Amino acid sequence: MSKLLHDIKLIGDDIPWLKDMRSAGRDAFAVSGIPQPKAEAWKYTxxxxxxxxxxxxAPRGEGCLNPNKNLPFNACKIYFENGVFSSCDDDLPQGVEVLPLIEAIMFKPEIRGKIGALADVSKHPFAALNQAYLGEGVYIKVAAGTKVEKPLAIINHITADQELRQHSLRNLVIMDDSSQAEIMEYYCYDGELKSSYFVNMVNEIYISENASLHHYKLQSEAYKAAHIALNSVFVAASGEYKSFCLQKGADLSRNETKVILSAEYAKAEVDAAYIMNGWATIDTTTDIEHLKPFTQSSQLVKGVIGGQAKGVFQGKIHIAPQAVKTEGYQLHKAMLLSDEAEIDVKPELEIFADDVKCSHGAASGELNADQLFYMRSRGIGEEEARQILIDAYLNDVIAKIDNQEIRQFMSMAANPLKERE
Amino acid sequence: MEPLLEIEDLYAGVEGKEIIKGFNLVINPGEIHAIMGPNGAGKSTLSNVLCGKPGYKVTSGRVKFKGKDLLKMSAEERAREGLFMFMQYPVDIPGVSVTSFLKHAVNAVRKHRMEPELDTMEFIKLVREEGRKLGLTPEMIKRDVNVGFSGGEKKKLETLQMSVLKPDLAILDEADSGLDVDAIKIVADGVNALHTQDKGLLIITHYQKLLNYIVPHFVHIYAGGKIVTTGGRELALELEEKGYAAFVKDNQ
Known part of the structure; x- marks a missing residue:
């Protein structure tokens, strides 16, 4: 048996299609295994x-506490403790349905055909592994025409006291026609800073016509953890997917976002920031497929890398032959704080249509010594001055977050000095 | 009364090149000193050494600031102790607003003096009020530090920083460069208003123009890494008339 694949008793093995999906996941992962360094999609990471x-x-029921993490913003909270659904606020906004994924699998036959349809197990080894354990996660459905005022916050809290656990979670989000919502994913831990665990996330998100989802994520795992996430998003005509992900924790972290702009005027904005020290590897991978005319995408990714850490950005924009009049923009910028820090950038533009506007750019630099000195000459300590400059560097990408409270929360999270205040 | 600044037989330079060679100067509270020198005399090196810019090395000599060894202090410690460098080329900091920058600076200084940090409303009021005196609008104070500022506006912003940080000794490095007469007057009025009997000013300049507006008690002519002549206000006028060559030659 391959590493990471274990025979454990899972709820729902009596549901034939679920059992089949799990087997398909196992089989796919047994073939691919953990990606080798020569695998193109993983060669830097x-x-x-x-x-x-x-x-x-984790055995079922391990540490199934309500972590009750307070969030400094108003949200409807959904908790996971050690990879297991724990609770959900009961004041759900009207038109919003939230269920533990396994209950949705049991009682909502219509989701069959949606789960696993976006996250392709033949292309994504960790999604295959995730599917082998399919069952944990949350199902969120926003009914047609519903405009959800409060963000939905999914808090994945790890009590890092068990070594070498893996947590597979899958969320299924369905935004019906003309609905609007904000979802915030927050990954955090308590306990042993150096605990080694592995979070393997898959989000499958369907955005129907004219619907809009703003998707935020803060990855703040323990230092020795691994966090690998695939966000697979399907956007229908005039739908909008807008995301921002800040990765600042874990030893190995990847946030991969694949968006299919399937119909005219579908739109995606995929922004991200990362900030890393030590020896960690932190990866932001995007793949935007423009299938139809008048689709739009933009990406701004900014990173700050210190110590001997490594930042990876892989950004693909694919424009299909019939997708004329589309726009696709991508910009990655990184700031290196030390000589041993590294960034690897792989932009890929595949343009098969004429009459499109498409661009990509990449830049890297370091802290500006004159700015640093100017601040110090005014009494600001060196550490603080560096942090102010890092903050200023990340400011424009964090400013892309529309929700003011979440923007503040992210801005704090990106700045350890502010967190201390 | 303890001097604010005592420089004794200072030798210093940058990139292995000795530029300051046997420099001596004492500034007492209440005094305004001007150091005038030709291009290449080492005026910038002097100001950079005094404010602790990385890369500048002192080979020998002593510098005391309010009785403490200045050369042992980091740049930020010097600022917190009450030394202010009015920069010739203020630096742009995109993404950092003037207000936020000044708040960090003022609170760092106040913390050092064991004074409570200012609250935001109090602070904004103070900055707006001081800015208004210098013709800096609230809109400009909200902008990023020096980004899109004209030469004159940058120098006004230096003056604003000086007025909120309230240093004991300010060093003005070519403060009038790039300024028209109106702007010089505004900057000079701002600096003069901050000068009291317990504070000192050191004006480093090539031309004597600024000294019409900030009148020094002492004028020193600086060449070859040290002071070659010292006089009163009239020395600057004489220098303007005769040129540096006359003074530098006399002393070689």
Whole structure:
């Protein structure tokens, strides 16, 4: 049996289609295994280094507490504790349905055909592994025409006291026609800073005609953890997917976003920031497919890398032959704080249509010594001055967050000095 | 009364090149000193050494600020102790607003003096009021530090920083460069208003123009890395008339 694949008793094995999906996931992962350094999609990130030891799924019920993490913004909260659905606020806005995924699988036959349809197990080894354990996660459905005022916050809290656990979670989000919502994913931990665990996330998101989802994520895992996430998004005509992800924790972290702009006027904005020290590898991978005319995408990704850490950005924009009059923009910028820090950038533009506007750019730099000195000459300590400059550097990408409270929360999270205040 | 600044037989330079060679100067509270020198005399090196810019090395000599060893302090410690460098080329900091920058600076200084930090409303009121005196609008104070500022506006912003940080000794490095007469007057009025009997000013300049507006008690002519002549206000006028060559030659 491959590493990371374990025979454990899972709820719902009596549902034939679920059992089949799990088997398909197992089979796909058994073939691919953990991506080797030569695998193109993983050649900079090299996940194999992290998996020298095996990780086992947590037995059911382990540490099933309500972590009750307070969030400094108004939200409807959905909690996961150690990878298990724990609770959901009961004041759900009207038109919003939230269920533990396994209940949705049991009682909502219509979701069959949606789960697993976007996250292709033949192309994404970790999604295959995730599907082998399919069952944990949350199902969110926003009814047609519903405009959800409060963000929905999914808090994934790890009590990092069990070594070498793996947590597979899958969220299924369905935004019906003309609905609007904001979802915030927050990954956090308590306990042993150096605990090694593995969070394997898949989000499958369907945005119907004219619907809009703003998707925020803060990855703040323990230092020795691995966090690998695939966000697979399908956008229908005039639908909008707008996301911002800040990655600041874990030893190995990847946030991969694949968006299919399937019909005219579908739109995606995929922004991200990362900030990393030590020896970690932090990866932002995007793949935007423009299938139809008048689709639009933009991406701004900014990173700050210090110590011996490595930042990876892979950004693909694909424009299909019939997708004329589309726009696709991508910009990655990184600031290197040390000589040993590294960034690897791989932009890929595949343009098969004429009459499109498309661009990509990449830049890297370091902290400006004159700015640093100017601040110090006014009494600001060196550490504080560096942090102010890093803050200023990330400011424009964080400013893309429309929700003011979440923007503040992210801005705090990106700045350890502010967090201390 | 303890001097604010005592520089004794200072030798210093940058990139292995000795530029300051046997420099001596004492500034007492209440005094305004001007150091005038030709291009290449080492005026910038002097100001950079005094404010602790990385890369500048002192090979020998002593510098005391309010009785403490200045050379042992980091740049930020010097500022917190009450030394202010009015920069010739203020730096742009995109993404950092004037208000936020000044708040960090003022609170760092106040913390050092064991004074409570100012609250935001109090602080904004103070900055707006001081800015208004210098012709800096609230809109400009909201902008990023020096970004899109004209030469004159940058110098007004330096003056604003000086007025909220209230240093004991300010060093004005070519404060009038790039300024028209109106702007010089505004900057000079601002600086003069901050000068009291317990504070000192050191004006480093090539031309004597600024000294019409900030009148020094002492004028020093600086060449070859040290002071070659010292006099009163009239020395600057004489220098303007005769040129540097006359003074530098006399002393070689």
């Amino acid at each position: 090299k996940p194999i280094r992290f998996f020298a030891e095996d990780f086992t799924p």
